[in-house]
Amino acid sequence: MAGMKADQEETDILLSWSGGKDSCMALQALQQQGVRVRALLTTVTEDFDRISMHGVRRSLLRQQAASLSLPLREIMIPRGASNAQYEARMAEALEEYRRAGIVTCAFGDLFLEDIRAYRDRQLEAHGMRAIYPLWGRDTSALIRDFIAQGFKTAVVCVDPRKLPPAFTGRIIDAGFLADLPHGVDPCGENGEFHTFVFDGPIFTAPVRFSFGETVCREGFWFCDLVPDA
Numbered sequence: 672m673a674g675m676k677a678d679q680e681e682t683d684i685l686l687s688w689s690g691g692k693d694s695c696m697a698l699q700a701l702q703q704q705g706v707r708v709r710a711l712l713t714t715v716t717e718d719f720d721r722i723s724m725h726g727v728r729r730s731l732l733r734q735q736a737a738s739l740s741l742p743l744r745e746i747m748i749p750r751g752a753s754n755a756q757y758e759a760r761m762a763e764a765l766e767e768y769r770r771a772g773i774v775t776c777a778f779g780d781l782f783l784e785d786i787r788a789y790r791d792r793q794l795e796a797h798g799m800r801a802i803y804p805l806w807g808r809d810t811s812a813l814i815r816d817f818i819a820q821g822f823k824t825a826v827v828c829v830d831p832r833k834l835p836p837a838f839t840g841r842i843i844d845a846g847f848l849a850d851l852p853h854g855v856d857p858c859g860e861n862g863e864f865h866t867f868v869f870d871g872p873i874f875t876a877p878v879r880f881s882f883g884e885t886v887c888r889e890g891f892w893f894c895d896l897v898p899d900a
Contacts, residue, residue, distance in 0.1 A: 682706055684775040684802070685768055688713045688743075690722050690732055691866040692824045692843070693779030693805065693858060696817055698739070699873050700804040701777060709773055710742045712764060714757070718750035725827050725865045726893040731878055734898070735867075738874045758793065765797045774799045781805055781813070781860045810858040811848075818844060822871035825882075826864050829892045833863040839885050840894035867896060 686701065688694045688711035701708055713732060714723040721728055729745070736743035746760050765776070776794055780786055780803055787803065794801045805813065817824075826847075829839045834855055841847050843866065848857055855863050870877040883895030 683709050683773050684777050685710050685712055685744075685765075685773060686777045687779070688736075689725055689779075689865070690727055690735055690868065691725060691779075692814070692817060692822065692868055693781065693860075695779075695822065695824075695868040695871065695873075696813065697777055697779035697804045698741075702873065704804070706777075708741055708777075710744045710768070711736055711739075712744050712746060712761075712776070714761075715745045715747055716750055716752075717747045723748060725867065726888075727827055727867045727896055728898065730898050731867065731869075731880060731896055734878045735869070738876050738878055740875060761793070762797060765794070765799060769797060769799055775802055776800075777802045777804055779803075779805055781808060781810055781858060783860065810856055810860060814843070814848065814857045820872055822868060823877070824866040824868040825894070825896065827867045827894050827896060828865040830862055830864070831887075831890075831892055833861065834859075836885070836887070836892040838864060839892045840882050 682705070684701070684706055686694065686698055686708045690713065698708060715721065715729055716723045722732055733743060744764055746764050748757055748760050776799060778790055778801055780790070790801045824843050826838055826841050826843065829836055834852065851857060859865065869880065879899040880896040881899060883897040885892060885894045
C-alpha cells in the first residue's frame with residue numbers, strides 16, 4: 672500500500688486551470704511527462720457564473736474540459752471575494768483531494784517569484800506541494816511554439832494600464848505578437864491580458880463560440896464569448 676501511495680503521488684496531480692494558454696501549455700507538458708491529471712481546478716465567480724478574472728462563461732469552461740476529456744472541479748467564490756474567502760474555498764477543494772491521496776497541484780506560472788512563493792505556502796499549509804512545468808521557459812519561444820502546434824486562443828480580458836483595450840477579443844497569432852507594445856510580455860505573464868483556449872492538438876473537438884460585446888468592468892476590458900447554439 673505504501674508503494675501504491677508513493678506512485679500515486681508521483682503520477683496523479685491536480686492542475687490549476689484558468690482556461691487560458693498558460694494552464695493549457697502546462698497540461699500538455701504534464702501529459703508529455705506521463706503524468707495523470709485527476710482534475711482541473713477552476714475558480715468561478717458565482718454571481719456572474721463565469722471564470723474568475725477571465726470572465727468566460729461557465730458553459731464554455733465545461734465544454735473545454737469535456738473536449739480535453741478531464742474532470743472539472745469548480746471552486747465557487749462570491750463577487751469581490753476577499754483573499755481569505757478565496758483561500759477558504761480553495762482549502763475545501765484541496766482537502767478533498769488530499770484525503771484521496773493526491774498531494775500535488777500544478778500551476779502554469781512562468782517567472783513571477785512572489786506568486787510562486789504564495790502558492791508554495793498555500794499548498795504546504797495543507798500538506799501538499801506545488802509544481803511548475805513551464806517555470807523559467809522563454810515566454811517568446813513558448814507562445815510561438817504554442818501557435819505553431821495549432822493551439823487557438825482568444826484574448827478575453829485586458830488590463831488597459833498595461834495594454835490597449837483594442838487587443839481584447841483578438842486571436843493570438845503572429846500578427847498579434849507583432850502588434851504588442853514594447854515591454855508587454857508575449858504570454859501576458861505580468862497580467863497584461865488573459866485568454867481562453869478553444870482548440871489545439873490535445874482537444875478532441877473545438878469549443879465553438881461567437882464573439883460578443885466588449886465591455887469595461889471594474890477597470891478591465893472583457894470580450895464576451897457566446898456559445899454557439
